[in-house]
Amino acid sequence: MDRWRLLAAAATAVALTATSACGGDTGGASGRTTLRMIVNITPNLTEQFWNKLFDIYEAKNPGVAVQLELTGTIKAEAKLRQDLATGDPPDIAQHVVPTPETAELFVDLSGQAWAAGTPLFEDYAIGGKHYVVGVGEQIQSLVFYNRKAFAEAGLDAKKIRTIPQFEEAMGKRFSTRPRP
Numbered sequence: 386m387d388r389w390r391l392l393a394a395a396a397t398a399v400a401l402t403a404t405s406a407c408g409g410d411t412g413g414a415s416g417r418t419t420l421r422m423i424v425n426i427t428p429n430l431t432e433q434f435w436n437k438l439f440d441i442y443e444a445k446n447p448g449v450a451v452q453l454e455l456t457g458t459i460k461a462e463a464k465l466r467q468d469l470a471t472g473d474p475p476d477i478a479q480h481v482v483p484t485p486e487t488a489e490l491f492v493d494l495s496g497q498a499w500a501a502g503t504p505l506f507e508d509y510a511i512g513g514k515h516y517v518v519g520v521g522e523q524i525q526s527l528v529f530y531n532r533k534a535f536a537e538a539g540l541d542a543k544k545i546r547t548i549p550q551f552e553e554a555m556g557k558r559f560s561t562r563p564r565p
Contacts, residue, residue, distance in 0.1 A: 420477055
């Protein structure tokens with residue numbers, strides 16, 4: 386399993402663990418709790434990926450079922466707002482950051498020692514309370530380059546580590562390009 390999927394799995398497991406005692410629809414006589422979860426479906430975090438992840442969680446937590454609620458063509462945050470407006474919010478919302486207007490709908494994790502050491506814990510505080518547990522990382526702003534073009538311009542991509550270095554390299558690349 387690649388690092389991104391592992392981190393997504395960890396984030397989901399933490400989210401499910403943190404919220405499973407806080408909400409959900411109890412199944413009556415069966416004693417089973419169903420948790421509705423909205424997520425952003427992406428090319429690598431597909432519906433099948435999430436359902437497989439939920440199957441793993443459910444196998445370890447026999448009294449809990451996780452129901453993926455598809456968002457259709459809108460993002461999870463928009464789906465959450467839509468569900469809030471109808472009075473039927475999900476139990477878990479992945480990749481939704483609380484706002485001062487929605488904070489009361491989230492679990493305050495301020496007293497949880499395990500949450501205090503997670504990334505962005507202080508950054509997303511609202512009124513001294515903490516509702517976000519940052520458990521994953523992802524690479525942003527990847528830059529792909531043409532090795533042949535770099536070699537022709539005399540550039541070594543391994544030595545480019547900063548944006549200013551990249552900008553300087555691009556100046557060299559385009560200044561050495563033959564003009565039409």
